Amino acid sequence: MGAHMLNKLSLKIENKEKRYIDILKELVKKESLSGREGRIGEDSIANLVWEYVNDIGVSATFHEVDNSHNIVCEVGEGERCIVFSAHMDTVSAGDYGKWLTDPFGAEEGVVRYLGNSAVEVEVCGKRVRGKIRDQMDRIWKMRKEKEKKIIYGRGSFDNKASVAILLFLLDILGDIEMDGKIYAVFTVREEVDAEGIKHFIKTYKRDFDKFRERYAVVLEGSYSFMPVIAHRxxxxxxxxxxxxxxxxxxxxxxxxxxxxxxxxxxxxxxxxxxxxxxxxxxxxxxxxxxxxxxxxxxxxxxxxxxxxxxxxxxxxxxxxxxxxxxxxxxxxxxxxxxxxxxxxxxxxxxxxxxxxxxxxxxxFYPSAGIGNSFDDAMEDDFVKAVMESSGINQVGIAPGASEGAFLHSAGFKTLVEFGPAGAFSHDAHEYVEIDEIKRGVKVTTTLLNKMGFV
Missing domain, CATH: 3.30.70.360 (Alpha-Beta Plaits)
Structure with missing residues (x-):
């Protein structure tokens, strides 16, 4: 893909950014407790994602997993494949009284970096302070800005923003000719037993066997698209x-x-x-x-x-x-x-x-990782392409397990976590930074270009 096409895609991303911010808000407003993501044809998160996929016009199928539906989109053909997965389920909101506003209101607000792993969140005129993870603290220290606009609510960071980014990516790719197969997988039950990703791997195993190269990227609330290469x-x-x-x-x-x-x-x-x-x-x-x-x-x-x-x-x-x-x-x-x-x-x-x-x-989640050390990982061609695409020349280890455990075990070279910046997943005051939606699509599009898929 030449510079002209990249510029054309960049303009397309700019023009569609607001639509996908609005889509993220609609996703946050739709409760989707793990195991209750729902089915196509119901008032559910699965049906909402299915409607967006159909509006985009890509080839898609849905697959029953317990009482919910996975959604799988396929784009392109070739001897290589890359899987992008994003889970649709969330944990519960817990005690609503501990939140600044309705946890399913998808309100906009701001987050301010205070230093020493501390941030202040402000929504609807109310404020709260909290501690963020060390890896996210390092991202803040790399930035000039110390304040970001956010969307506040349960699932905003884990994992509705990544769902919106994957939908956005499918829309941007449109009719572009691919040199390889791209699977976009919207999964269920990640927060309880990962049955969604397990079902996808089992269903498509015969298809995977024909590819000479297999890559996977688990889109998950993370550290502003710093490549997370392993988890225990x-x-x-x-x-x-x-x-x-x-x-x-x-x-x-x-x-x-x-x-x-x-x-x-x-x-x-x-x-x-x-x-x-x-x-x-x-x-x-x-x-x-x-x-x-x-x-x-x-x-x-x-x-x-x-x-x-x-x-x-x-x-x-x-x-x-x-x-x-x-x-x-x-x-x-x-x-x-x-x-x-x-x-x-x-x-x-x-x-x-x-x-x-x-x-x-x-x-039981298997461990997963690229390389036997940080030095090994940073010399890997896939990881290099990711770092160049994200502009972050470092890698991380995830504190918890992800769907990457099962993709890694199935023979995919896997980024176990790769996603937007935010904080407080599984806790009150969860938020995601709004400008990470556009950044996520630019980073993933650039990655596909560097790897020769587009």
Whole structure:
């Protein structure tokens, strides 16, 4: 593509920017809790995206995933392919009273950088301050501007802005001749079990096998399109202990499952450094570093439910015969669900026999990464093209897992996170910077040009 065509596309982007800012607002106003993204033909986020796709006029299909629909668009043909994915679902808004305005109002406002990882958000005359991630702080330090216009609301940053950017990209590409296949995938259930991206990979696997080169870009609220090249894997595991019920006044006649769990948790915490070092020997991933594990919940005895910090209890005079703890485990490449199961089972057996250790394989995210170190990654041709396109000559590691875990495992060279600047995903006061919509389309169009797709 020559300079004339790039200039023509740039003008087209300028002319359409307002439309896609308005589309982003409509997306934010449409609630889309993970697992409730809805279907085509319903009043849902999936149907709204489907209508926009049809207005653009690209080839598209929808695929049922549980009770919702993935949407897959295909553009171009060739021996190479690139997948752009953007998930449509969000987490809940939580307590509406903690927000400055209606979390689904999609109000415009401003964010001001205060230094030292702090920002001030102002919407509808109300203000709040908060801390941002270190990587986003570095982006602010690179900028001349210390104030940006924003759209405020649940899902604005994670991940409706990326959905709008991907729609915008499809519109801009229009009738341009492609040298390769582009898949634009709008997925569901990313926030719970990633079934949307898994279904896409399973459905199109035979098509993928024919390409000599495969790339993937996970469009996700991030750091102003700094290439995020890797993330650790994550899985949730459960420790269950069993005992014998009896009256609490005669504890010697029973066996206390809660006490047994305390013994296990105390042992794991006391030996955490050694356990992590020994687990790391199975990976030694220099890019992603050592594993971590954290006990994230303990439930046992007569607990029926916990709502809003209030506990509904029964059987307070009974020695409990059951207790369960959840464990969040993060790890580098080379570590599998089976390895984690066997490793922790052997470790816990050193202190207890009355337990089960299970790994929830449905939510097992493999680790993903480009290269074995930062230096390796920055010498990769794909990463170089991304850095040149975004103008950010550095790479990052994602703190959490993404759909990139499964694209990487399917043989794609994958940017696990690449997206607009904003903050406070999964928290009150979530926002995205408005000018990142236009920037996102310019960056992705330039990337496709540098890689020879357009």
């Amino acid at each position: 894997g994550v899985c949730w595991a459960y420790i269950r202990t069993y005992g014998k019920r009896c009256h609490a006044s005669t504890p010697h006649l029973g066996r206390n499952a809660v006490v047994e769990m305390c013994r296990i948790v105390d042992y794991l915490e006391a030996n955490k450094r050694r356990i992590i070092d020994e687990l790391y020997e199975h990976s030694e991933d220099r890019l992603l570093g050592k594993p971590t594990f954290s006990i994230t919940s303990i439930v046992g005895g007569g607990i029926r439910k916990v709502v809003g910090g209030k506990i509904d209890r029964i059987d307070l005079n009974v020695i409990p015969d059951f207790c369960e703890s959840s464990v969040d485990i993060r790890y580098g490449r080379g570590i599998t669900a089976e390895l984690i199961h066997d490793f922790f089972t052997r470790e816990i057996k050193k202190v207890s026999q009355d337990f089960e250790f299970t790994v929830e394989e449905e939510t």
